[in-house]
Amino acid sequence: DGETIGFSQIGSESGWRAAETTLTRNQAEERGYQLQFSDAQQKQENQIAAIRSFIAQGVDAILLAPVVATGWDSVLAEAKEAEIPVVLLDRQVDSSDDMYLTAVGSNLVHEGEVAGQWLVDNVGDEECRIVELQGTTGSSPAIDRKTGFENAIKDHANLEIVRSQTGDFTRAQGKEVMESFLQAENGGQDICALYAHNDDMAVGAIQAIKEAGLKPGEDILIVSIDGVPDIFQAMAAGEANATVELTPNMAGPAFDALEAYWADGTEPEKFIQTESKLYTQADDPAGEYEARKGLGY
Amino acid sequence: MSLLRRIAPQLVALLILFALVSVVFPGFLSVSLNDGRLVGPVIDVLKRGAPVALLSIGMTLVIATRGIDLSVGTTMAICGAAAAAVIAAGWGLPAALAVALAAGAAAGLWNGVLVAIVGIQPFVATLILMTMGRGIAQLITEGCILTFSDAGLAFFGSGTLLGLPVPAWLWIVGGLGVAALMRRTALGLLIEAIGINRRASALAGVNATVLVIAVYVAAGLCAALAGIVVTADIRGADANNAGLWLELDAILAVVIGGNSLLGGRFSVIASILGAMIIQTIDTGVLLAGFPPEYNLVIKAVLVLMILVLQSPRIAAEWRLWRDSQRASRAAAERRQAS
Amino acid sequence: MLLTVRTLTKAFPGTLALDGVDFDLAAGEVHALLGENGAGKSTLIKCLTGAYLRDGGAMALDGQPIDPRSTVEAQDLGIGTVYQEVNLLPNLTVAQNLMFGREPRRWGLIHTAALRTEARALLTQYGLDIDVDRDLGSYSVAIQQIIAIARAAALSGKVLILDEPTASLDAREVEMVFDVVRGLRERGLGIAFVTHFLDQVYALSDRITVLRNGRKVVTERTADLGRMALIEHMLGRALESEVVGQSAEGAGATTQPMLHFSGTGRAGAIEPFDLDVGRGEVVGLAGLLGSGRTESAELMFGVRPAQTGAARDADGPLDLSSPRAAIAAGFGFAPEDRKTDGIVADLSIRENIILGLQARQGWAKPIPRSEQNRIADDYIRRLDIRTSGREKPIGDLSGGNQQKVVLARWLAMNPRFLILDEPTRGIDVGAHAEILRLIHDLTDAGLSVLIISSEIDELVAVADRVIVVRDRRHVAELSGERVTADQIMRAIAATDADGAAA
């Protein structure tokens, strides 16, 4: 008890990220750990430097939410050499899996597949022209969530992605890009569904759709990923259709694994996958909103 | 007349861009009236260009004094967060606007004091607030998107007035107002004098310190307006992303507007046109439907081309060539006459 | 002929600066290039050295046609130049400035020790013993000027061009420069020399070429050209009265006191001094370079606020803590370094003239455009500013005309006390007389003037009273009969002991 744990967080680019940080802090406090928090401001170099500093400080374990999958080999090796267990949070790395204790996270490709599958199930055989709001170009969630979604719809010729642009994971860009989609697709008449790589962009797009005089959720189906409170509110209002939850509580399972490891050296599984649960308008969105409101999203 | 000559390059660039975008997206110039409001891609440009256009007004003044303000993007985030927080606290719209504008003015004052009184170089002084400001904005929103449903505040983002989007009105009125203020009073002259030679101006009795602080405050106020627009637009303050890297777009707009980064002569109207040029490129790229990987390259190439065509060297060389031709012809004629 | 120039032509927007000018420079001669402000002297030089590209004409060095496209090429051809406005780089050390472009090298790298010794050796020829590793900017204008000359002379294998090299030097330093120039003439260099000091022309030059309005008027041996004829060539008319030795009559006694400075001083700048200025009085400040004349002026105008002492007029104490305060108190100040402290280069002549007025009125009360035009045209006429129009950027004017615009700015403000720091530097004979006459007119109307000048004759001509400054102290005061060149000179040269006696 009283262990010091270093946590290298990517940054604070979204509400989801803020919630993850809050939950990690809460979990650490509950379990009596001292959390060394470091915000990398979206930069891998800062994360690497932070991990090295953690090692120099001699922390007992390191939590790492990697900003990108590649490039962790040498710093992970250094941690291993110093016998400090590393647990990866919410994103994976491409280093060999003996370099870290375990990874807690969801499968990003799978998330895309769940979202795509929902659309496949709900559209049926009708012709459906889909517009896609991508995440930040080059970021792994953007790449994987695109892949997963495309996997899910590739066998259904009636589903087609007609426009795909980046909305940088932000609400403002989501709205702006959606506006241009609406302009380009006959005022939105030709769009059947929107797939957004995160909820924030979807919320922005919903506003654009409303301002264009269409009904989001009916005229244009909306499916997105993350499960942040605001999308549940939109679902409760009938303006969004489905979201795939990505739980911000990654630290809980991570700490469980660490405790087991410290207690008797139990090696946890190399990938502790969190559930990618699908929520639709039928799943009491209002209640889900209330449950999430206070989590620091 | 001289104004028209001043902004001619920007107008021409804008027209060429319109033509280019129309090629990749034929409906670009179509505008229709839809229950009392104009809709169409061009109207979107007017609306979406509002934040950069507003920023470029203040940035023009700052650059005219030989300064630069890198902090306007984060100031937007602070002001947006402040407005949303005040609305969320239930103090009402006037208070929200007042607090946001006050926050913008305070940010400008901070920059202005660091530059004009402490004597830190503008780039560095405003870089400090650029780093710090986003933290301050996040402190207000605690890192999440602070949403609100006040229709009054939302009006500043997505409302319509006389057919045009409110954000467009803001920059049109703001830009014309500031331009008129600069040229109907002596402010424009005094700011230019400071930008060209601050020491000499101060010796001639120009109150350089106060004026320099004032332009940074103006930039802060413009940033506050821009922050209100983007916050109102998405009905929420996104402290993490609001105004991110917009300072660069604003500076670009000022330069595309033909203003020198070395200070001196300036035109607010030309800067605003610069902002519209940038927005036309952005909207055009979105409408064209290229894969997003190409966005940056397209923007860079177009901007470079516009700047190359406007470059002072090309204009100067042409003028020099013309004048020397004229002169030697005149000299030859005179020699023949005598 | 060493250097020949034929039908050189150069146009700027709105001006034909050079119009078919011929110019010859022989080896072993000093050739003075003269003319009014804006006649085209500097332009001719810049075309010669490739700083400007000429529009037409031919040049030859040693019979070979040359066509330098940049100053580097000119240097490589053996043409060394000291330009009028731009001197050297204040952010480099003295040694780096002196040896720029031909630094001694060892293993491809600059050999600092050798650089230092060579630079020091160069400067000792000019009797200058200073730390060559300090930044040039930390030295006075005069020292910088000498360094610039030393550099150009060292660079000039064949031709040395000096554009108003002596404008900011005092008599002692001028003599030093002349010695060097004579030495170079002995060595067979051709030296072209621009100045507005006719005495210097006769003291040094072998031949004279006069330009007027961009055209060559005459080339003549100095010995064959009388002073009056020369002035007529330059002005295109006879000068009514050259202001020489026309001492101010009716000095001192009758003026009523107006301003009173007591104990004004600042540590490290100037020791506390007392000074009274009467209404309509002209007070001169004389002294060597770096003696603290400019500092005295800056304290009085609040550029650097005084640490001690007070200023008062008949109505009570005056606030002189900043230039704005001083202006509000009715002061004016035309600084000596017009380029950095005077002109606002990109603004037009009109805007430069009304800038001070406008700043005093405040931004909210713009001066109507018609009024601005009237004021600008008035001063362009009264000071004979040579320009194609009031909307021309001041940066495009010739040096002397820029100086006149700065003067006009202050005159337009109608101050009661005007401080002029080297007001006639770089101004041609005609305008020189004009400005001195103007000062007389103004003082007749009640304006008081403090004038700083390195030209003692000028002080004698206009000043009712002369204060001599030495080593950052006001050491002597001469008035009435005692305002003579001789007395001033003696007071400047006196050592401290007999200075106290004076």
Next chain:
Amino acid sequence: MNTRALPLYATIAIFLIAYLLCWLQFPNILSTRVIGNLLTDNAYLGIVAVGMTLVILSGGIDLSVGSVIAFSGVFIAVLLRDTGLHPMIVFVLLLLLTTAFGAAMGFLIHRLMMPAFIVTLAGMFLARGAAYMLTIDSVPINDPFYQTLQSAYWLMPGKGRLTLIGVLMLLTVMAGMVIAHRTRFGTSVYAMGGGEATARLMGVRQGRTIVLVYAFSGLMAGLSGIVFSLYTGSGYPLATVGTELTAIAAVVIGGTLLTGGAGYMFGTLIGVLTMGLLQTYIVFDGTLSSWWTKIVIGILLLAFILLQKGLLRLTRGRLQGAAS
């Protein structure tokens, strides 16, 4: 004493004092481990800052470097993945490319008299866009030669590592010092920063100097890209966003004037280490939230600059007092 070196001395003094203060709070910070980390973690920044220093000394600015570093990483990774080229050959190709890119920007700046800020801003978009066009994915580098380079270090007493890239950074700074202070080119750069018109009249080959300055900055950005790819073992088009601003801040903290013409290469090294120390301090502290991290960095930056200004004013006053 030459007053031009005062900012440098002030910078060094403040760095040492800051280190002392950090050490009082966290004794660990003086371990060879942290010192080794400071060099390794900031190697790419130090190298790119050397190029930036020269650019700033010449009176310009180069906003493209962050993107060029990212482009370099992607270029290397993609080439190593898709071709059988030896890493050394890829390095040479890359350095040629980035140097040419810098030179091209310099050419535009000189020939068209366009402000450096804008040309390099466009360069920044262009380089990142080019990286995206190569790949939008992050690409790992698995070349064995790379692994050798990555694992080359000297274990200092106390388990600190002096890595290859750390040493490379120090060597680059030394090379930068020689170029800036001991060559005619360096003097020309200072001259340009002191005043372009004057420099031209004094015989600076202006065009050549500007092109070379930006080419040098491009070269350094490429080298820094190599170091960064060694550091992370991958190429990622989103890497090093905003690094140009960090580099500029480091140069300014190092006592170089943004207006050009005054400063020292060595100061830049201190500036980079100061930025690194700041970062280390915040990690060691470990209690700051994301937003307070940003605010504290800003405050520390400001404090640093104010201290520097104060110290300068004080010593200048002293010197003047002594002189008179």
